[in-house]
Ligand SMILES: CC(C)[C@H](C(=O)O)[C@@H](O)C(=O)O
């Protein structure tokens with residue numbers, strides 16, 4: 081089969097880790113006899129440098145013509161000043177909204193080999209394997225009013241945490257579908273004791289649960305969830321929550337895996353069903369890490385696992401996806417480690433070398 | 443000196459842990475020759491049971507006539523159903539707003555004796571000692587509009603994350619004042635890359651910093667902070683943030699101390715300055731824990747340390763406050779532990795017994 085993939089290397093370590101992701105994709109192409117037509121486009125600081133826009137029209141157009149989009153990372157300290165008119169991150173937000181990517185999916189799996197890499201005790205972490213589903217195009221990120229103005233008493237600013245029942249329903253369904261394909265436990269996170277939007281969230285979650293009698297739904301307050309994630313991470317199977325809560329909790333959860341360099345993510349424009357193609361954007365959860373860019377030390381495993389997620393969700397190539405995940409596990413078992421996850425007794429390798437090893441294993 | 447304190451034991455374990463707090467306050471009264479006039483009032487589920495209100499007028503009136511308010515815990519599973527017209531937590535929110543308690547202060551200190559009690563590795567935790575300052579009467583908790591309604595397309599709900607520059611300024615000043623009395627490092631947490639209210643927050647924080655040239659101010663995004671808290675907790679000195687972020691991050695941070703049963707908090711109606719009395723409400727951060735209520739196993743140390751915070755901030759009795767904190771440390775060093783922090787080699791004691799030990803030590 082032939083597939084079109086738009087590739088957005090972005091900023092900082094982006095291009096290096098993307099190169100390794102594409103190396104592994106190429107290995108998959110050869111092994112399984114697929115053709116992946118790659119279109120490289122600009123986003124982030126590199127796009128601002130060349131076009132004054134963090135998301136050039138041309139990039140958005142190309143993404144829309146593709147079966148899937150691969151993104152590495154955006155962000156550059158040169159554009160950090162909040163007073164600047166445009167920021168690299170704006171490109172990311174515009175892409176999420178422009179492509180209707182409402183469902184952000186972040187698996188958090190602690191590999192047995194890396195159970196000592198985190199700041200949490202290994203006995204707490206062992207067996208941690210859950211999926212976060214974060215709403216990505218609603219809530220306080222995009223809702224109006226969103227503004228700063230001047231009153232008689234001085235400056236005032238507001239953001240709106242707004243949700244419609246449709247927005248809630250479709251993302252909660254993503255959670256139920258994923259839970260159904262796993263251990264059949266869904267935790268919905270809200271702040272229903274304080275927020276009206278959370279009460280609606282909880283109502284809708286309960287309504288949707290009628291369609292999934294095989295999945296056990298429970299509700300946890302966002303503050304309690306922030307505790308449970310680091311107290312008893314193994315109790316979770318699938319967690320679904322709104323945009324801002326998801327932003328905070330997924331980054332907290334990322335610490336469980338020891339390094340941001342290990343975690344992939346998918347942002348989908350539809351409800352994934354097994355065997356069905358769902359358009360999506362795929363990116364490692366780490367940032368552009370400018371301080372280590374160009375040094376061949378960045379960990380490309382997150383990007384490589386992101387390629388696997390693309391194969392699974394957007395191209396419905398489950399066998400191919402699993403072959404990458406297997407290869408990563410084998411290379412880790414063999415003791416190869418990039419800097420961020422290095423520990424005594426292992427073999428230190430660079431960005432390119434671990435990419436080569438995983439590609440060879442595929 | 444003579445002081446008036448309103449005492450709100452509340453629900454669940456509230457009355458038991460409050461009794462131990464008052465036992466220790468009595469020991470302070472005798473040792474230092476003070477008189478504390480205690481007025482017991484209703485709040486939470488017990489108040490709903492007797493008056494149909496989670497915060498009876500009489501309670502609010504009495505609080506306003508006092509020098510300080512001590513609260514143990516509110517919450518009862520009988521009132522969990524979101525469809526009920528009134529919830530115990532409403533009493534807490536009404537009290538915060540009614541008393542103008544805009545500054546929530548939560549010290550997170552990991553006692554050397556309890557460095558193994560948490561799910562984090564002891565080498566990561568050792569030396570952790572910071573203070574969270576959470577804005578408590580603004581943002582998404584109270585701002586209008588805050589409602590659910592029906593549109594042509596179905597239900598919709600909104601909460602407003604709104605801040606004025608005055609609200610931001612006074613809470614940021616609390617952060618600077620506390621940092622000035624400590625290691626002179628203040629971290630302001632926001633989401634300025636996405637939220638207008640956070641951009642205003644950051645602008646105002648920078649403006650206020652001009653009055654505190656001796657304090658180093660830095661800015662961290664809320665998602666990054668959720669990671670850093672569990673990756674490098676010892677880097678923090680004072681952290682200041684808005685209401686909702688504070689709700690989530692302080693509960694995450696509470697896990698560092700091993701047990702919720704160890705952490706006190708203060709909610710102040712003014713900017714604390716050493717030697718000055720600032721009206722406030724003082725409460726342990728744990729909930730009402732109905733499952734262990736009445737069994738003499740709840741840990742009263744958080745409430746006892748809360749009494750110390752009351753003496754320090756609202757009554758300006760620093761020596762008296764320090765005498766309680768010292769007594770707690772000694773009793774922990776002697777190996778006495780309640781259930782929640784019990785470990786091999788220690789002596790297990792009940793709620794009353796650890797209260798007796800600490801009171802005797804004072
Ligand atoms: C860069 C930023 C706008 C973004 C977000 O807040 O969504 C990031 O933190 C993420 O989680 O992908």
Ligand SMILES: CC(C)[C@H](C(=O)O)[C@@H](O)C(=O)O
Nearest residue numbers: 273274303531532534535689
């Ligand atoms: C009970 C609830 C309303 C409250 C809050 O969210 O502020 C609690 O979580 C807290 O942190 O004191």
